[in-house]
Amino acid sequence: MIGFQTLLLKEILRFWKVGFQTVAAPVLTAILYLLIFSHVMSGTNAAFPGVSYEQFLIPGLAMMSMLQNAFANTSSSLIQSKITGNILFILLPPLSHWNFYFAYVLAAIVRALVVGAGVFLVGLVMAHIPVHNGAWILIFALLGSAMLGAMGMIAGLWADKFDQLAAFQNFIIMPLTFLSGVFYSIHSLPSSWQLLSHFNPFFYLIDGFRFGFFGKSDVSVWLSFGVTTFAFLCLSAVTLALLKSGYKLRQ
Amino acid sequence: MVAIETRDVRKRYGTLDALAGVSLDVREGEFFALLGPNGAGKTTLISTLAGLTSADSGGLSVMGFDVVKDYRQARRSLGIVPQEIVFDPFFSVRETLRFQAGYFGISRSAALDAWIDELLDNLSLLDKADKNMRQLSGGMKRRVLVAQALVHRPPVIVLDEPTAGVDVELRQTLWAFIRRLNQAGHTILLTTHYLEEAQQLCSRIAMMKRGAIVAMDTTDHLLNAFSERVLRVIISGELPPPLVAQRTKQSGAWHCFSINDYAEVEPLLAQMRMQRVAIQKMEVTEPDLEEVFLKVMSR
Ligand SMILES: Nc1ncnc2c1ncn2[C@@H]1O[C@H](COP(=O)(O)OP(=O)(O)O)[C@@H](O)[C@H]1O
Ligand SMILES: [Mg+2]
Numbered sequence: 375m376i377g378f379q380t381l382l383l384k385e386i387l388r389f390w391k392v393g394f395q396t397v398a399a400p401v402l403t404a405i406l407y408l409l410i411f412s413h414v415m416s417g418t419n420a421a422f423p424g425v426s427y428e429q430f431l432i433p434g435l436a437m438m439s440m441l442q443n444a445f446a447n448t449s450s451s452l453i454q455s456k457i458t459g460n461i462l463f464i465l466l467p468p469l470s471h472w473n474f475y476f477a478y479v480l481a482a483i484v485r486a487l488v489v490g491a492g493v494f495l496v497g498l499v500m501a502h503i504p505v506h507n508g509a510w511i512l513i514f515a516l517l518g519s520a521m522l523g524a525m526g527m528i529a530g531l532w533a534d535k536f537d538q539l540a541a542f543q544n545f546i547i548m549p550l551t552f553l554s555g556v557f558y559s560i561h562s563l564p565s566s567w568q569l570l571s572h573f574n575p576f577f578y579l580i581d582g583f584r585f586g587f588f589g590k591s592d593v594s595v596w597l598s599f600g601v602t603t604f605a606f607l608c609l610s611a612v613t614l615a616l617l618k619s620g621y622k623l624r625q
Numbered sequence: 626m627v628a629i630e631t632r633d634v635r636k637r638y639g640t641l642d643a644l645a646g647v648s649l650d651v652r653e654g655e656f657f658a659l660l661g662p663n664g665a666g667k668t669t670l671i672s673t674l675a676g677l678t679s680a681d682s683g684g685l686s687v688m689g690f691d692v693v694k695d696y697r698q699a700r701r702s703l704g705i706v707p708q709e710i711v712f713d714p715f716f717s718v719r720e721t722l723r724f725q726a727g728y729f730g731i732s733r734s735a736a737l738d739a740w741i742d743e744l745l746d747n748l749s750l751l752d753k754a755d756k757n758m759r760q761l762s763g764g765m766k767r768r769v770l771v772a773q774a775l776v777h778r779p780p781v782i783v784l785d786e787p788t789a790g791v792d793v794e795l796r797q798t799l800w801a802f803i804r805r806l807n808q809a810g811h812t813i814l815l816t817t818h819y820l821e822e823a824q825q826l827c828s829r830i831a832m833m834k835r836g837a838i839v840a841m842d843t844t845d846h847l848l849n850a851f852s853e854r855v856l857r858v859i860i861s862g863e864l865p866p867p868l869v870a871q872r873t874k875q876s877g878a879w880h881c882f883s884i885n886d887y888a889e890v891e892p893l894l895a896q897m898r899m900q901r902v903a904i905q906k907m908e909v910t911e912p913d914l915e916e917v918f919l920k921v922m923s924r
Contacts, residue, residue, distance in 0.1 A: 376731065379727070380728050460712060465676070466705055468700040
């Protein structure tokens with residue numbers, strides 16, 4: 375247990391010590407999106423009746439930032455340790471694959487929640503944001519950051535070089551986030567795109583998260599919960615299997 | 626009790642046999658050297674012992690714990706000083722050591738902090754304790770690696786070329802410390818290219834070549850078997866025939882006579898006096914591990 379706690383603390387300190395890059399910078403990025411999009415799109419039809427575009431956008435941006443930062447935390451930590459070789463320090467001690475999994479994913483959740491809270495607080499200054507159901511907000515925040523934390527672990531284990539990781543980020547994570555309905559309701563899309571969005575697990579994360587605020591969503595919140603829980607469990611199973619086999623860690 | 630046991634350990638990288646069936650036992654309390662040229666497989670063997678690499682076949686154990694089945698106890702029993710210098714640039718020396726202790730299940734306490742201070746003191750690093758790892762020189766980083774390997778007080782300590790890039794004075798400090806640990810009961814396994822260090826420190830030696838052990842014995846036996854004590858002289862004029870018959874070797878101007886012990890020196894010199902040999906230069910050379918190494922490797 376102490377071994378796990380130590381690894382968790384190390385993973386948290388690792389991003390916290392460079393909080394300017396890992397927390398402040400993503401919050402600033404989200405603010406820029408918020409300022410630009412809410413300005414450009416102001417007056418567009420709100421997605422849900424009685425919800426302004428700005429109000430609609432803020433939870434989406436908060437979730438997007440959480441997803442990206444959860445992914446960045448585990449993936450960059452793993453690839454840095456692999457490339458510098460200091461991964462050795464955690465491979466020599468008697469830490470199990472469960473210890474690795476929980477320490478990395480929990481640290482990713484912590485970073486995601488700090489960033490998400492930052493975006494949300496700034497959002498509160500710019501618009502009134504209702505809270506329909508706090509429990510759903512928390513559940514989707516946790517599920518989303520845990521899911522992307524696990525995905526980051528898979529990417530970080532798989533990648534041998536930084537550019538491979540960047541490819542994973544640019545060709546998988548970015549398209550999935552941008553096509554998930556952060557900036558729009560998928561009902562405003564052509565029906566073929568709408569259909570495609572239903573195969574994107576990030577869509578359910580954002581839709582369910584928004585439900586927690588507005589009590590309105592594109593699909594049932596329970597469907598979103600089911601899909602994202604399932605995706606999270608699958609990704610976790612893959613991550614644990616890779617860790618257990620020592621994939622690219624213990625050849 | 627056997628501290629380190631490897632049984633017919635094999636590891637292939639593509640077509641290369643990095644380990645071609647390595648079996649060895651290191652007994653508890655031994656100071657053991659693993660020698661061999663670059664690429665012999667020393668680091669690979671250490672990696673399989675540490676669970677960093679999995680062997681294709683064969684078994685390994687540390688203090689009787691199988692490194693796969695009982696990996697927790699095996700790893701707890703083992704302290705590894707890696708060959709490559711690695712460090713975490715996010716942390717100071719003290720933080721690095723506290724984390725390392727934590728990974729082994731040792732919580733923060735006054736006792737741990739005192740042990741960390743003792744380690745740093747023994748490795749002449751106390752004044753660097755709160756410096757970031759990035760600010761340390763290569764030799765200092767290597768000593769931090771030694772401290773990291775010891776922070777969980779493992780009974781078995783493995784050092785993979787610990788003195789590469791460390792200056793003479795600090796090498797002495799390091800060895801004095803490792804020797805004290807050995808006297809306190811720790812088992813030491815060491816690889817090094819400084820053969821005189823191995824000769825001075827280690828009671829038993831294994832030599833590896835292309836993934837296999839080619840010699841393994843006590844240091845004394847190896848020295849006796851492959852190297853000799855030699856009396857060598859440079860004289861004016863020719864060596865008289867009776868002495869030529871006794872000469873074992875001539876290298877340049879030196880005439881060499883193998884001797885088993887110093888009691889044989891005086892009779893040889895008496896003979897030379899009788900033959901009116903004028904000695905210009907004389908020395909006795911002791912058996913030397915370098916000679917053993919070269920002979921074993923060229924077999
Ligand atoms: N990860 C690896 N992939 C391929 N070959 C390797 C790997 N690690 C070591 N080797 C090869 O195995 C052999 C033994 O290497 P090593 O154990 O580092 O030797 P030593 O430590 O005795 O110098 C070398 O020929 C080396 O090139
Ligand atoms: Mg080596």
